Amino acid sequence: MTLPNRILVTAMVTRLSGEDGVVNQAIMDRYVRFAKGEAGLIVVEATAVHRSKSGPLLRLCDDEFIPGHREMLKRMRAAGPSKVALQIIHFLKIARSGWRQTVDMLSRDEITQIAQAYGEAAARVREAGYDAVELHMAHAYTLSSFLSARNKRRDEYGGRSLEARLRLPSEALLRVREKVGADFPVGIRFDGEECIKGGYGLADSKYIALRFAQLGADYLSLSAGGKFEDAVKKENEPLYPYTGYSGDRTMPPASYQDGANLYLAEGLKSFINAHGYHTSVVTTGKITTPKMAEEILARGQADGVGFARALLADPDWPRKARLGRVAAIIRCIYGNLCKNLDENFKQVRCGSLWPREYLHAPEAPDDADPPVWPLSGAALTAKLNENGQVRLTWRAALDPQGVYGYEIFRAVNAGPFVHLTSSMTPSHVDEYALAGNRYSFFVRAYDFAGNRSTVSNTATIDIDPGFAVPADKTITLNGQVEAEKGYAA
């Protein structure tokens, strides 16, 4: 399988399916929208291999589910050049009471059935016409719980040795290979680090990767965290595995550094490479710009770069990058409203950047006219409030085809302007203004086609140095670090 580029849409829950688990119109629309954007590989959301009650999640536990996938694939292939994989998943039972089934409760028969269900579902993935199948072994789900350092079984599938923890995941992979044949790509998504107390880290996951490479997996896609063990229980709701610290690590919020989980792909890839295996390794987790993605590939830290939230926010990211229209990318602000929607059992969309009435990313391919400011200008102002925050406000821009949002740029002292965040509404609060510095801001409106308005007036604010900077110190902030982010203003 040769991908048109090394960009992956990694599997994301959408909650767009009905309770019946079949591909419906909303699901098709979501993935056709991704296909228009030209990502190299689109991994369609986790689809259950078993009949378990699963809420609005896709299922592939029977041949009757195949036609919907076939139809979706036909439409996706008409829309763009992306290859398409389906992620398949097994999960254990959870109850509103807080009770959850754990791997140590499973009988040997049930374990055998899990490997078998993966094999049969994978055969259906091939039958449906997908280019590849991805086995979900990450986060809080069954195979990940077998891999876990907190697997409590005491038999050959249990926690006393890495070999035992690897047994069912290995069996599932081999059963899948047996069913799909040697020529069908099989990927595995698993945690490079569990990010929970007593969980495994890179010291284990490098061996897990080596085993999967030895068993002939075609790619390894790394995630992190997303475990039940540190999840926060809400009354009368089943436990949601992305509510603890480990959930933050799966989808690092804005407060995390870019590429927060990159060390996992890098460490694991160098390990398997040193052992003679060259299975493709995919990294994910707050990779922000085409420049950053390029550098990761150029440095050999990973073979592919995966995005979930960034491509949800703008499915056209890969196409815009190919066309050199990087400035037209609608930039994810890592506000995790998408995650909150999932957590609250609602249909997943970009709540930070899409206008409320859109279920999918807006588009307007024929709109060549950028938004404009009112005749009286943007009138951007920056005021320090009593909490030490800088509050920005400006006038709404105008565009007959609709204004999508505003990009906010900031310069510190004599440094360059760099993109700080984006907002759908004409205001923003900057909580990172420190005493003794001068901050300058401008904003720019953009529309559904990605056209940009002219920049607003610049608003500048000097924060009283107070105690923060002794008189004998000169501040020489030059913004170099932020300027490296790779999005030109």
Added chain:
Amino acid sequence: MTLPNRILVTAMVTRLSGEDGVVNQAIMDRYVRFAKGEAGLIVVEATAVHRSKSGPLLRLCDDEFIPGHREMLKRMRAAGPSKVALQIIHFLKIARSGWRQTVDMLSRDEITQIAQAYGEAAARVREAGYDAVELHMAHAYTLSSFLSARNKRRDEYGGRSLEARLRLPSEALLRVREKVGADFPVGIRFDGEECIKGGYGLADSKYIALRFAQLGADYLSLSAGGKFEDAVKKENEPLYPYTGYSGDRTMPPASYQDGANLYLAEGLKSFINAHGYHTSVVTTGKITTPKMAEEILARGQADGVGFARALLADPDWPRKARLGRVAAIIRCIYGNLCKNLDENFKQVRCGSLWPREYLHAPEAPDDADPPVWPLSGAALTAKLNENGQVRLTWRAALDPQGVYGYEIFRAVNAGPFVHLTSSMTPSHVDEYALAGNRYSFFVRAYDFAGNRSTVSNTATIDIDPGFAVPADKTITLNGQVEAEKGYAA
């Protein structure tokens, strides 16, 4: 202040003090032992700036505590060339019930007193004859809780802006500077990442570092985690802040990759450097070998390399590195028994490597005779047990001055032998043996002077490939990655 080398003993709780908070014989012995080892800077354990009931922890809230420190310093300086800093700390109240005081409960007067207490204690640090003072702003303690993204105050010292979270830590630093003068080195230890849900990460800590640099701190020593927010409550015991995931990140156990927190020092140093500040940055967290430490310095990832557990295990690490006797270093196995002792309110020692009767690291400077194997040999055997683990056993070595322990080396397939772990007793269980591979082991005994025995016989075990390696795959494990660890066999 010029250090004899860039190795730091970072502050470690010892629980060796009495309830009276004065320097006693055990404390003196512990730090004199470190001084013999020649670390560049020894940071003596967290010492309370206030009168709060603190268990067996040092205090410096009054001049009466100074003479003990003066005496200890005299003895340390007689023992070796190390510079010596004292870490000073303020902590809030905790109760066995689980109740704990949080920063939002403090009155403005109490806040002012905290900055003042830091200033006064710092003056006593200088008065006692220390070379530097280090302000504890990491983990679960007062100033760290002000810096925290989970600071719940709503005033100028509160969580609504980074400036407000920085206010008290900044005031404490300025008050300390005012009291100790411009020429006395002031370091700050703080978390590069809180490692809790909703905690701050590098995105915030780079600004925190910049502020401390702007205020004239002389070094920044990075830690991670160690928070109350994810600590596990034990019945009838006050909450201990290193029992959750964030505690694992403070003292990464064996299952973590080497240098697990290095990205924090690296990210933050490059940020402040880019902004024109060159305050020394110290990294810590599972830095395992002199080679690794050298590389960190050579690459410019940090200006100093700190060790807690590794230098607890072997205080002579710096001296041995200087003398090129790297193979004689007693290697920390990151078993965290030291942490468990602290957690259980016991005197802290190396429970993994020191014979039970030793309160401090054993030494035998005049012993030139290595341990020997019994005439019948070591008789090392390796057996696979039913859990998929390899169980090693061998005969005890002999040494009239005592055997300290055994180093265990492992080779995978045709790869080189590398140090796997160490053990005080003649047995070990390897949980990382994977099907389809050949594992070879040898062991070597060492004594209190670091003399090594000859190597034992080699025990080899082939693990049945079973399903793990399809017939068409060749295993080419070459051990390259482990071989880079830098400890020659």
